Amino acid sequence: MPSVTKLAGRISKSPTIAMNDKAKQLAAEGHAVIGLAGGEPDFDTPAHIIEAGVRAIHDGQTRYAAPSKGITPLLEAIADKMERDNGARVNPMTDVIVTPGGKLALFLALKAMLDPGDEVLIPAPYWVSYPSVTTMVGGVPVTVPTSSDDNYRLRLDHLREFVTPRTKAIIINSPSNPTGHVLSSEEIEAVATLATEADLYIISDEIYEKLNFDGRPVVSLASLPDIADRVVVINGLSKTYAMTGWRLGWLAGPTSVMGAAGMFNSQTATSAATFTQIAAVAALTGPQDCVEVMRKSYEERRNLMVSSFNSIDNMSCPDIEGAFYAFPKVDETSKTSEEVANTILDKAVVVGVPGSAFGISDDAHVRFSFAADINLLREAVERIRGIADQLA
Numbered sequence: 154m155p156s157v158t159k160l161a162g163r164i165s166k167s168p169t170i171a172m173n174d175k176a177k178q179l180a181a182e183g184h185a186v187i188g189l190a191g192g193e194p195d196f197d198t199p200a201h202i203i204e205a206g207v208r209a210i211h212d213g214q215t216r217y218a219a220p221s222k223g224i225t226p227l228l229e230a231i232a233d234k235m236e237r238d239n240g241a242r243v244n245p246m247t248d249v250i251v252t253p254g255g256k257l258a259l260f261l262a263l264k265a266m267l268d269p270g271d272e273v274l275i276p277a278p279y280w281v282s283y284p285s286v287t288t289m290v291g292g293v294p295v296t297v298p299t300s301s302d303d304n305y306r307l308r309l310d311h312l313r314e315f316v317t318p319r320t321k322a323i324i325i326n327s328p329s330n331p332t333g334h335v336l337s338s339e340e341i342e343a344v345a346t347l348a349t350e351a352d353l354y355i356i357s358d359e360i361y362e363k364l365n366f367d368g369r370p371v372v373s374l375a376s377l378p379d380i381a382d383r384v385v386v387i388n389g390l391s392k393t394y395a396m397t398g399w400r401l402g403w404l405a406g407p408t409s410v411m412g413a414a415g416m417f418n419s420q421t422a423t424s425a426a427t428f429t430q431i432a433a434v435a436a437l438t439g440p441q442d443c444v445e446v447m448r449k450s451y452e453e454r455r456n457l458m459v460s461s462f463n464s465i466d467n468m469s470c471p472d473i474e475g476a477f478y479a480f481p482k483v484d485e486t487s488k489t490s491e492e493v494a495n496t497i498l499d500k501a502v503v504v505g506v507p508g509s510a511f512g513i514s515d516d517a518h519v520r521f522s523f524a525a526d527i528n529l530l531r532e533a534v535e536r537i538r539g540i541a542d543q544l545a
């Protein structure tokens with residue numbers, strides 16, 4: 154019997170998906186579980202986008218999309234959006250690739266940039282998929298720790314310590330999953346300086362760009378003219394338009410990277426679904442008030458999560474600047490983040506994801522998504538308050 158690759162043995166299932174599965178299993182067994190492990194909006198896709206997709210199916214838009222890298226109206230809508238929202242100029246016909254989801258866009262970007270053994274700087278806490286996808290394409294993930302006491306700030310001197318002759322890229326995610334941190338202009342400057350002096354690509358994952366709170370500006374790294382030729386933006390519709398199941402993402406950046414990524418896209422996915430792409434044009438060019446309605450609702454839930462966690466003895470939750478995750482920690486504890494998450498699961502029947510999944514080991518953090526009904530969130534926090542003395 155032949156065996157699968159050694160590489161496959163080094164990739165594990167996404168911990169967020171694994172915890173989500175655990176929540177579903179507990180619910181199926183009859184437990185009153187509150188599952189806050191996933192990273193999925195609880196809204197329905199806005200009606201005008203659904204209508205555009207359904208109409209496209211009825212109109213026979215069910216064949217292969219052409220060109221494979223994305224239908225022209227969508228490529229143009231993405232380039233227009235990047236100019237309008239992000240101050241970034243890309244040529245729609247050469248600098249954008251549409252993919253079935255942002256995760257594949259990340260895969261294709263890394264596949265296009267890395268030779269085996271090339272290193273990628275990944276500031277932690279990070280989205281769980283960055284190291285796995287880097288490993289999958291033969292790269293070496295290098296974790297750059299940041300600290301909650303320092304508001305997860307990226308500092309140039311600290312970043313420099315992790316650069317070697319094999320460093321090829323750095324992955325930036327603002328607003329961040331799991332911390333919600335939005336990069337300040339000083340941090341953006343630090344990343345730009347690092348990339349220039351060490352000759353790196355920057356992968357800028359902007360999937361939560363529309364979910365920012367208190368009017369905090371989200372600046373795209375692609376808007377900086379001096380480094381635009383080394384920035385690849387990852388984005389998609391999953392979070393902004395509540396379209397996780399439609400599978401629509403893109404990458405945009407230098408023509409050379411897009412040429413390679415486009416080839417890999419056409420030889421794997423072929424293309425994103427044709428009718429999904431037509432719905433995506435409706436999302437990007439249609440009314441945007443639905444985005445603001447959802448953002449406001451997340452902001453209200455953010456307020457609840459921050460104030461509630463901070464009112465629990467021995468727990469703290471710094472302000473959350475964007476995205477839809479709370480990342481509180483137990484202040485004084487002998488437990489690891491896994492032990493804390495498991496105690497919360499066993500005693501409060503609330504499912505979160507331990508901080509260790511996001512590349513940090515020193516503090517007992519747990520990530521809870523607040524893309525859930527606000528009454529459910531209230532109950533989840535009260536259940537955790539009720540067992541908080543068991544978390545120390």
Ligand SMILES: Cc1ncc(COP(=O)(O)O)c(C=O)c1O
Pocket residue numbers: 192253254255256257280326330358360388389390391397401402
């Ligand atoms: C930081 C980040 N980037 C990218 C993605 C990819 O989303 P999708 O593949 O649904 O577009 C996610 C999804 O959870 C995410 O959290």
